[in-house]
Amino acid sequence: MKRAIDFARNGQFDSFIAVGGGSVMDTANAAALYASNPQADFLDFIVPPFGLAKIPDRPMLPLIAIPTTAGTGSETTGVSIMDMPEHKCKTGIRLRCLKPLLAIVDPLNVMSLPRNVAVYSGFDVLCHALESYTALPYNERVPRPATPQERPVYQGSNPISDMWSLEALRVMQKYFRRSVFDPSDEEARTHMLMASSFAGVGIGNAGVHLCHGLSYPISSQNKKYTDPDYPQQKALIPHGLSVVTTAVADFEFLIPACPDRHANAAKALGADIPVRVSASNEYISRHLCDQIRGFMSDFKVPNGLGALGFTPSDLPNLTDAAVSSFEKASIAPRKTDRDAVAVIYEKSMKIY
Amino acid sequence: MKRAIDFARNGQFDSFIAVGGGSVMDTANAAALYASNPQADFLDFIVPPFGLAKIPDRPMLPLIAIPTTAGTGSETTGVSIMDMPEHKCKTGIRLRCLKPLLAIVDPLNVMSLPRNVAVYSGFDVLCHALESYTALPYNERVPRPATPQERPVYQGSNPISDMWSLEALRVMQKYFRRSVFDPSDEEARTHMLMASSFAGVGIGNAGVHLCHGLSYPISSQNKKYTDPDYPQQKALIPHGLSVVTTAVADFEFLIPACPDRHANAAKALGADIPVRVSASNEYISRHLCDQIRGFMSDFKVPNGLGALGFTPSDLPNLTDAAVSSFEKASIAPRKTDRDAVAVIYEKSMKIY
Numbered sequence: 001m002k003r004a005i006d007f008a009r010n011g012q013f014d015s016f017i018a019v020g021g022g023s024v025m026d027t028a029n030a031a032a033l034y035a036s037n038p039q040a041d042f043l044d045f046i047v048p049p050f051g052l053a054k055i056p057d058r059p060m061l062p063l064i065a066i067p068t069t070a071g072t073g074s075e076t077t078g079v080s081i082m083d084m085p086e087h088k089c090k091t092g093i094r095l096r097c098l099k100p101l102l103a104i105v106d107p108l109n110v111m112s113l114p115r116n117v118a119v120y121s122g123f124d125v126l127c128h129a130l131e132s133y134t135a136l137p138y139n140e141r142v143p144r145p146a147t148p149q150e151r152p153v154y155q156g157s158n159p160i161s162d163m164w165s166l167e168a169l170r171v172m173q174k175y176f177r178r179s180v181f182d183p184s185d186e187e188a189r190t191h192m193l194m195a196s197s198f199a200g201v202g203i204g205n206a207g208v209h210l211c212h213g214l215s216y217p218i219s220s221q222n223k224k225y226t227d228p229d230y231p232q233q234k235a236l237i238p239h240g241l242s243v244v245t246t247a248v249a250d251f252e253f254l255i256p257a258c259p260d261r262h263a264n265a266a267k268a269l270g271a272d273i274p275v276r277v278s279a280s281n282e283y284i285s286r287h288l289c290d291q292i293r294g295f296m297s298d299f300k301v302p303n304g305l306g307a308l309g310f311t312p313s314d315l316p317n318l319t320d321a322a323v324s325s326f327e328k329a330s331i332a333p334r335k336t337d338r339d340a341v342a343v344i345y346e347k348s349m350k351i352y
Numbered sequence: 353m354k355r356a357i358d359f360a361r362n363g364q365f366d367s368f369i370a371v372g373g374g375s376v377m378d379t380a381n382a383a384a385l386y387a388s389n390p391q392a393d394f395l396d397f398i399v400p401p402f403g404l405a406k407i408p409d410r411p412m413l414p415l416i417a418i419p420t421t422a423g424t425g426s427e428t429t430g431v432s433i434m435d436m437p438e439h440k441c442k443t444g445i446r447l448r449c450l451k452p453l454l455a456i457v458d459p460l461n462v463m464s465l466p467r468n469v470a471v472y473s474g475f476d477v478l479c480h481a482l483e484s485y486t487a488l489p490y491n492e493r494v495p496r497p498a499t500p501q502e503r504p505v506y507q508g509s510n511p512i513s514d515m516w517s518l519e520a521l522r523v524m525q526k527y528f529r530r531s532v533f534d535p536s537d538e539e540a541r542t543h544m545l546m547a548s549s550f551a552g553v554g555i556g557n558a559g560v561h562l563c564h565g566l567s568y569p570i571s572s573q574n575k576k577y578t579d580p581d582y583p584q585q586k587a588l589i590p591h592g593l594s595v596v597t598t599a600v601a602d603f604e605f606l607i608p609a610c611p612d613r614h615a616n617a618a619k620a621l622g623a624d625i626p627v628r629v630s631a632s633n634e635y636i637s638r639h640l641c642d643q644i645r646g647f648m649s650d651f652k653v654p655n656g657l658g659a660l661g662f663t664p665s666d667l668p669n670l671t672d673a674a675v676s677s678f679e680k681a682s683i684a685p686r687k688t689d690r691d692a693v694a695v696i697y698e699k700s701m702k703i704y
Binding site for chain 1: 511515516519546550
């Protein structure tokens with residue numbers, strides 16, 4: 001990403017086109033922002049605790065984003081994620097002004113996605129939608145910013161983001177399996193790509209919390225896992241896989257904070273929870289987590305941290321990295337301390 | 353509107369704020385557009401058949417829109433509607449660049465709406481949502497524009513506008529009656545104002561067709577109707593009332609063109625149509641139109657064209673004006689000729 005920024009700054013370009021998945025679009029987004037703010041230090045725009053979260057003096061240069069995976073939703077968000085090897089964690093830039101000018105969302109660009117890319121980017125959509133829908137509501141988020149300009153991109157769930165997130169879940173229920181089991185199913189792949197954009201608008205206005213927050217240490221501390229459908233040159237846990245690995249344990253932990261929202265999400269995913277029944281937390285939890293586990297086992301994804309090569313002795317390092325990357329203004333709907341994170345990683349050793 | 357344009361052109365303002373209902377926001381929108389295009393003739397940007405639908409050389413000046421009615425959705429659309437007395441009809445400007453820069457959608461601004469303003473602006477929301485959801489799909493609309501720049505604002509129904517339109521209908525089911533019967537119900541008025549913006553995004557991306565198309569002659573050819581909750585200085589049929597007056601007859605006519613969509617709309621409004629039952633057109637029609645008639649009779653709105661002061665001898669004039677204002681590229685889902693329009697007006701003499 002730093003090389004891309006240098007290239008963009010030196011090239012005196014007036015606009016950019018990003019063709020690719022989330023890494024490509026996020027890198028181009030950052031390059032277009034730093035190119036128009038040539039004095040800025042790399043850490044200036046990165047969120048705490050690693051960066052300074054400054055507001056840029058100048059808007060980014062125009063960027064046209066063309067997604068080639070159905071997962072990231074980066075074409076819609078003001079977010080750019082990068083790895084920070086020195087902190088063993090991923091972090092990012094989150095700015096309202098960090099957004100492509102235009103996106104070209106063409107389903108023909110995802111028809112040739114390899115199987116596992118379709119699977120893992122689909123899980124990214126699933127977690128985007130679930131996390132943004134269950135995020136702390138925007139009017140309960142603290143501290144409140146002093147001015148509208150300082151309002152965070154991850155502002156918490158709200159009636160607009162809710163609509164996009166729930167619609168993404170409804171699409172997943174109908175098309176996720178179809179899009180994986182029959183790669184030639186253009187209708188299914190079209191709707192999954194739309195769901196990716198929909199959930200992108202959801203997170204772009206509400207935010208993500210535990211699944212994503214706990215995924216960054218998993219990705220960064222991977223030592224040897226490689227996936228046959230991804231480049232083999234270096235060890236890589238695909239983003240969507242690291243995100244969904246803790247999802248079941250995350251939502252089991254979060255459900256007591258807002259059981260109704262989790263029940264709505266489960267219903268949008270197809271869970272048969274009767275309307276007008278006051279369901280217990282355990283009942284909702286089983287239904288929502290069954291939906292997630294159902295996708296994971298149907299697609300035979302690596303079954304938990306254990307299958308990704310982590311051993312119990314790795315868990316404290318994961319926990320440390322996660323807790324140190326947490327921001328004060330988390331939008332997780334339940335207070336998440338070190339013990340809670342440790343339990344979630346432990347439960348995520350094996351999932352289904 | 354012409355006076356506002358002159359005022360805006362002469363004042364050399366750099367930006368505008370519109371505080372009011374649809375007329376106010378539409379007038380300010382037009383003023384901000386013509387002020388930045390000082391050479392343009394008034395008819396240049398107006399749609400056919402009355403205007404030339406030219407694409408402006410320069411973007412409009414910045415406008416902040418603050419709606420004070422829960423109906424128009426003008427704060428979200430690229431549409432500005434005006435009366436053309438010389439043609440006895442309303443018409444408008446529709447341009448992708450004709451959009452407020454920002455809207456402040458604050459429910460406290462609609463808490464003091466008079467009863468009938470709440471009722472009729474609510475019917476405007478209802479028809480925006482129903483018309484945009486049932487509009488010809490974007491990929492069946494002809495003729496196709498030669499360039500993306502010429503893509504019409506009313507581009508037909510599509511997966512994005514569908515989401516907003518259906519959500520507006522779900523909100524109406526829950527809150528329309530509450531917002532009218534208890535004006536102090538802040539929750540209901542909040543949701544109705546949001547539904548107004550939601551349905552605005554629906555029409556702003558899909559468009560309206562018969563209810564709105566047939567309402568313009570009704571408004572323009574009114575001779576004596578006044579409403580106690582609107583200004584009394586001159587005869588006025590409130591926009592939402594003229595729009596909903598033909599709604600039942602419109603949808604009875606349109607249902608055979610896309611019965612599934614009409615069934616979905618009826619379900620979003622709360623009609624008890626069983627899932628997975630292949631319903632007849634008559635069954636869907638009765639359920640959808642019962643929802644519309646239910647609102648109309650519960651709110652005791654004037655019962656049809658007769659109650660608005662029209663007699664059977666006025667109907668040919670209404671029909672002529674409607675047909676002459678129709679554009680070639682209508683997005684009504686069913687071909688609507690002069691005979692069809694005449695029958696709709698005739699059926700709309702009395703509704704419930």
